[in-house]
Amino acid sequence: MDNKQFVKEIADIENEFAQWYTDVVLKTELVDYGPVKGTMVIRPYGYAIWENIQKDMDDRFKKAGSKNAYFPLLIPMSFFTKEAEHVEGFAPEVAVVTHAGGAKLEEPLAIRPTSETIIGTMYSKWIQSYRDLPVIMNQWCNVMRWEKTTRPFLRTSEFLWQEGHTVHASEEEAQEETLRMLEVYRQFMEETLAIPVFTGRKTEKEKFAGAVATYGLEAMMLDGKSLQIGTSHYLGQNFAKAFDIKYLDKDSAQKYGYTTSWGTSTRMIGGLIMAHGDQRGLVLPPKVAPIQVIIIPIAAHKGGVNEKAIELRDKLVNAGIRAEIDMRESSPGWKFNEWEMKGVPIRVEIGPRDIENGVAVIMRRDTLEKSNISLDTIENDVNNLLTTIQKDMLEKSRARRDKKIVEADSLDGILKGVEGKNFVKAGWCGCRECEDKVKEVAQATARVMCDEEGVPCKCAICGKEAKHKVIFARAY
């Protein structure tokens, strides 16, 4: 890896954002390209971020009453054909196994692009009575969608995700569940990833294939484009009817359940990079950073330095901080740049001069501010600083985002807005023609509908009475 070259390449972050992004994910050793086109290898440093995300989310799911389970990778093709809209939506990107055991298979097997069909099939066997409801399960797994163009984390042929699938006795309860999980996601994005999000219902055009309603979480990236960072779907009885998910109710009548599904993926890591990064590379929020504190010994050959560094590391680790020492034989300057690029929230420098004075130099990655810190109280100070960084990162990205939200009342206004790298709020009549027109003229899509009461307005495209306020943006 040539770091000097890297810093030069990302210097112009505004104009070369796509290139910057690709360089960051490859050069920080988060991922590598896989041998199969469109796949990525997640390397240990990137995977450690994923593990931290998983752990945090999993706790939240369990608090929300969800239990983890695992369903098979391969799904008989016939399962997909049971829900018409679903099969139509996913057919173009499903990868299919046709041969196994040295022979052609009787029935081709789909590699799951999502698991509604197989989980629905199992749920229909498991659910008999209203007493069995609600069913709330989640699985962590990989899925495959054969995309034409791919980018690490943002869109790859295979990716890791979590998918929750629930069944409820009533429409109201299922709708509530959809919104409840949307809120769980929102809190996670803001509290843990420090990424502010807009939540709201997706338009018909943008909704999940087979859903009654899709709700999305949209985050603004540094270049003003939007990233759909999670979704929660209300599926009504569409899948219950297709997969025969029925229960016997208190009134002795057979009834179909109401289902929901919700998911987030490794795409969140892409969002993390593009929401917080800077010219020097990654900036990771402390809660998901694989290494929270990197200790750099200075002039280690002079004796006593490494010993002090180890003592310091042990102190921090005992205080529950993910701290490591970089004892490799290269110059301090090289290490500074290396770990800044990798987004480590706090750097501690310790050298002979500091040891004499009983201090260490501490630098925070988000602001690049350097200061001296006493070795006596270092665990507490570092812990407090990690909390501060976590909080400041959310505030900083929220402030940056809020400055880039504009209102528009014309198609031209929408175009100007997205060209200025903004999210554009505009009235919309609700028709597909107007939505398509925005895509054609401004290369922007309706991200989410935010129904603000008391703001009657006209559709920015056709001028008719608006049904919704919509956020239009260019998207990943």
Place this chain on the structure above:
RNA sequence: CGGGGUGUAGCGCAGUUGGUAGCGCGCUUGGUUCGGGACCAAGAGGCCGUGGGUUCAAAUCCCGUCACUCCGACCA
């Protein structure tokens, strides 16, 4: 699927009108360094994507083929 580009050392690249391969970074060894990407010296590393053709001779010319990549289209 349409249009462009590129395949030469781990990475980034150079290689003239054909004459059997070079640079930077990285890597190894020894030494001097170490508070913002250190320096000196000596090394290791290549079937020039692949198949064929032309030629005394091909990284270089011709034909095929494969892979990657960018822009469209498709896609969450």
